[in-house]
Amino acid sequence: MKIIASIKERWEVWVWQHTRHCTEILRLASQSLEQPLSFRTRLKMRLHFLICVWCERYDKQLKFLHRACSHASHQDETLPGRGLSAEARQRIVERLKTADNKNL
Amino acid sequence: MDKDSSLTRPADSSPASPGLSDPERWVDLHGDYLFKYALIRLRDPAKAEDAVQETFLAALKGGKSFQGKSAEKSWLVGVLKNKIYDYYRKSSRETSFTDLEFYSDEESERFVPDGLFKDGWIHELGPLEWSSPGASLDSEVFWKTFHDCSNKLPKNVAAVFNLREVDGIESKEICSLLSISENNLWVMLHRARMALRRCLETNWFGKDKEAE
Numbered sequence: 001m002k003i004i005a006s007i008k009e010r011w012e013v014w015v016w017q018h019t020r021h022c023t024e025i026l027r028l029a030s031q032s033l034e035q036p037l038s039f040r041t042r043l044k045m046r047l048h049f050l051i052c053v054w055c056e057r058y059d060k061q062l063k064f065l066h067r068a069c070s071h072a073s074h075q076d077e078t079l080p081g082r083g084l085s086a087e088a089r090q091r092i093v094e095r096l097k098t099a100d101n102k103n104l
Numbered sequence: 105m106d107k108d109s110s111l112t113r114p115a116d117s118s119p120a121s122p123g124l125s126d127p128e129r130w131v132d133l134h135g136d137y138l139f140k141y142a143l144i145r146l147r148d149p150a151k152a153e154d155a156v157q158e159t160f161l162a163a164l165k166g167g168k169s170f171q172g173k174s175a176e177k178s179w180l181v182g183v184l185k186n187k188i189y190d191y192y193r194k195s196s197r198e199t200s201f202t203d204l205e206f207y208s209d210e211e212s213e214r215f216v217p218d219g220l221f222k223d224g225w226i227h228e229l230g231p232l233e234w235s236s237p238g239a240s241l242d243s244e245v246f247w248k249t250f251h252d253c254s255n256k257l258p259k260n261v262a263a264v265f266n267l268r269e270v271d272g273i274e275s276k277e278i279c280s281l282l283s284i285s286e287n288n289l290w291v292m293l294h295r296a297r298m299a300l301r302r303c304l305e306t307n308w309f310g311k312d313k314e315a316e
Contacts, residue, residue: 013220021223023215030294034275054230061301064237069269071241072250083136084153092135092157096127099164 012051019048022055029059033066130160134177138184145188145266147259155187189281192263196282211298234309246308253303257296264289265296
């Protein structure tokens, strides 16, 4: 049992030393949404995920948000409250009517 | 001219006519939607109102008459978008678009400060597993949380985030719109995503049990 634990620890340290640190992985996770990363970089990220479930979750969640955001533009109507106030509506209508009359 | 105008009797020429004029019907039907759309992106009710007003004015000038069709709405949104971009363009000339205050690293306390595992997650503070995130997309409350969270981002960072993620505009286009470098844009997006992820985890995904 002890041997397995020790091998596991060594493996984790080795991967840690041969991949980038978490803060850097997070930056790359975001960058991957802007441009394709090199094969080498992607491989290192995968390797890092083997020892770091937190970065793997972060990467997955960022991809989820990226997809979810394109839905966000369709959700504007369901926002509670915050429509035009009665005064603002009145101001706009007045302004439009003046402009409309000038056009005639 | 067309049969629509023959239906609105000549008596309508007095301002106190019972039927609503085109401008009123426009504002009634599309005003709230356009205003919310602009407010999310501009964060300033007065500016959002201006943008909406200008959008309707552009419609009037273009000789559009009210039809109440859905194509009309997307046309108006298209005009409004351009008004908003004009505003971004103007404000990027007046102030630097990169919000430096935001870059003081608020997440840094979540990482190991020194030693062998320096810059690794402190495990207890690392991202949690999100259970069935896809189901959230249908929840109105989720979207409210989403907008509340994105409202907490600094104004400029939120503008960049909305352009890129919500409107789906390519990086290069945003850079030329706001005259910022690509590198700068990436940093802002990284920070925005990091902050938004954290906020959603705290206020939505971490709260599943309480909500039920």
